[in-house]
Amino acid sequence: MSEFYRVNAEDIMHETIDGEVVIVNLDSGAYYAFDGSGEYIWDRLSHTGASAEQLVAELELHFNSPVAEIAAGVNNFLAQLRDESLIEPGDNTGAAAASSAAPAATSEFEAPQLNKYTDMEALLLADPIHEVEPEGWPHVKS
Amino acid sequence: MDDQLAFANAAREGFRRASAASGIIERYYRIAQSTILLRFAGDALLEPITPALEHLRLPEAAAADFTIDLFDSRSTATSLPFLLDRYIQLMRLRWWEQLGTRREIKGMNSERIRSVFHLGPDILSVLDQQENHAVYWVEDAADIPYYETGYPLSVLLNWWFGKRNHFFVHAACFGTDNGSVLLTGKGGSGKSTTTLACLDSGLRLSGDDYCVVHPERLMAYSVYNTIKLKGLQDVERFAHLKSCIDNLERVQDAEEGEKAMIFLQRYFPEQLLPASVLRAILVPRVADQQETVITPASASHVFKAIMPSTLFQLPGNAQEEFRALASLVRSVPSYEIALGSDIAAIPGVIRQFLQDQDS
Numbered sequence: 001m002s003e004f005y006r007v008n009a010e011d012i013m014h015e016t017i018d019g020e021v022v023i024v025n026l027d028s029g030a031y032y033a034f035d036g037s038g039e040y041i042w043d044r045l046s047h048t049g050a051s052a053e054q055l056v057a058e059l060e061l062h063f064n065s066p067v068a069e070i071a072a073g074v075n076n077f078l079a080q081l082r083d084e085s086l087i088e089p090g091d092n093t094g095a096a097a098a099s100s101a102a103p104a105a106t107s108e109f110e111a112p113q114l115n116k117y118t119d120m121e122a123l124l125l126a127d128p129i130h131e132v133e134p135e136g137w138p139h140v141k142s
Numbered sequence: 143m144d145d146q147l148a149f150a151n152a153a154r155e156g157f158r159r160a161s162a163a164s165g166i167i168e169r170y171y172r173i174a175q176s177t178i179l180l181r182f183a184g185d186a187l188l189e190p191i192t193p194a195l196e197h198l199r200l201p202e203a204a205a206a207d208f209t210i211d212l213f214d215s216r217s218t219a220t221s222l223p224f225l226l227d228r229y230i231q232l233m234r235l236r237w238w239e240q241l242g243t244r245r246e247i248k249g250m251n252s253e254r255i256r257s258v259f260h261l262g263p264d265i266l267s268v269l270d271q272q273e274n275h276a277v278y279w280v281e282d283a284a285d286i287p288y289y290e291t292g293y294p295l296s297v298l299l300n301w302w303f304g305k306r307n308h309f310f311v312h313a314a315c316f317g318t319d320n321g322s323v324l325l326t327g328k329g330g331s332g333k334s335t336t337t338l339a340c341l342d343s344g345l346r347l348s349g350d351d352y353c354v355v356h357p358e359r360l361m362a363y364s365v366y367n368t369i370k371l372k373g374l375q376d377v378e379r380f381a382h383l384k385s386c387i388d389n390l391e392r393v394q395d396a397e398e399g400e401k402a403m404i405f406l407q408r409y410f411p412e413q414l415l416p417a418s419v420l421r422a423i424l425v426p427r428v429a430d431q432q433e434t435v436i437t438p439a440s441a442s443h444v445f446k447a448i449m450p451s452t453l454f455q456l457p458g459n460a461q462e463e464f465r466a467l468a469s470l471v472r473s474v475p476s477y478e479i480a481l482g483s484d485i486a487a488i489p490g491v492i493r494q495f496l497q498d499q500d501s
Binding site: 013015017018019020022024026027029031033035117119120 | 243328440441442445446449450451453454460461464465468471472
């Protein structure tokens with residue numbers, strides 16, 4: 001049985017808008033976005049939590065792609081989320097998948113891709129006296 | 143909590159002493175449907191703080207929803223209470239231990255008490271949400287930097303309004319009595335140039351960098367009547383505005399390198415738009431074409447443009463702000479505006495766009 005994951009709700013904020021998930025980590029200054037099958041995976045992780053095994057089994061029902069391809073995409077995506085501390089291991093409560101979040105049935109599975117934006121990090125990591133423009137923080141020297 | 147209340151009360155005691163020495167000057171303002179009272183100990187902070195708010199000033203008011211007490215130690219010859227003074231010294235010496243990533247004072251922030259220390263000019267802002275009261279202190283009024291004069295008290299106002307379902311957004315806002323657009327984007331996206339081009343074009347301005355929105359009523363409110371020009375290049379490009387620039391000498395001085403600022407209330411009061419119904423949010427980008435074109439965009443594209451700089455530039459109520467911005471972009475139509483090289487034509491395109499939304 002693969003590890004069970006939940007969203008790391010303590011450190012991040014997230015919203016799903018027009019099918020795209022946008023996540024922000026206020027402490028690091030990084031923010032993230034992804035869509036497609038990633039939205040389904042995130043919805044499961046944020047509501048009930050899920051293991052890679054469960055996610056692959058659920059996604060397999062919606063796509064004609066080989067299960068190995070789906071598994072590779074899911075595992076890679078979970079690893080990216082874990083590396084960014086957006087998810088964390090959690091207890092399996094046995095809750096079922098939310099059917100309303102099922103992805104649209106399309107013929108091919110597209111592996112979700114985590115997009116990371118770091119343009120705000122410099123703002124948070126700057127020395128507020130020496131690394132700012134004459135107009136002061138939050139205007140960081142380029 | 144006891145420490146936080148003691149901290150807030152010490153700031154309040156500082157104002158009491160300063161005002162006992164120098165007298166109190168009161169100014170009322172009507173901002174986003176609330177009455178805000180600024181009480182100054184002496185007159186030294188009037189000039190650095192009030193010009194940007196002048197268009198919203200009330201001659202008098204029976205009561206205030208939110209009171210901010212402001213004082214400086216130098217002109218009032220009043221030191222901070224001893225413990226607060228020691229705390230300030232500690233923050234100056236070891237800011238990386240005492241301050242969070244958004245300048246919030248560690249250990250002095252909760253649902254009720256919020257405090258930040260703006261290192262450099264060394265401005266202390268302390269808010270007591272329960273009492274609808276805040277204190278703003280600086281050692282010397284001459285230390286107030288020009289950008290604080292352009293957008294004063296933004297941290298305190300953002301906190302206070304954020305708990306009352308009104309939110310500061312990092313966006314320009316302009317329009318007519320029939321409605322307005324927010325223009326939001328990163329540096330270099332053409333936001334400032336578009337805003338300057340819209341002056342004197344039939345479109346009126348609510349704010350060039352910040353405004354307050356109500357995400358359910360879809361209303362936008364002006365806070366500051368400031369407009370800024372980026373360096374001498376903008377000053378030359380919009381030469382007709384040169385005589386109105388408040389800080390021209392320091393803009394021309396390469397050492398100081400300030401952005402030029404104009405207080406519209408002084409020169410173009412009729413071009414200000416205090417409140418308006420939000421019709422759209424536009425994300426600008428500089429396009430390699432002559433014509434300016436507005437096309438529909440996804441709400442998530444707009445969210446990624448407006449959310450990061452709004453959240454990270456102002457310490458605030460992050461959770462509420464994040465949700466409010468998401469609610470806003472779901473409710474207000476999203477567009478991209480590809481800015482053409484014919485700058486003078488941009489206001490006409492936006493005006494026509496607003497008329498089309500109305501019909």
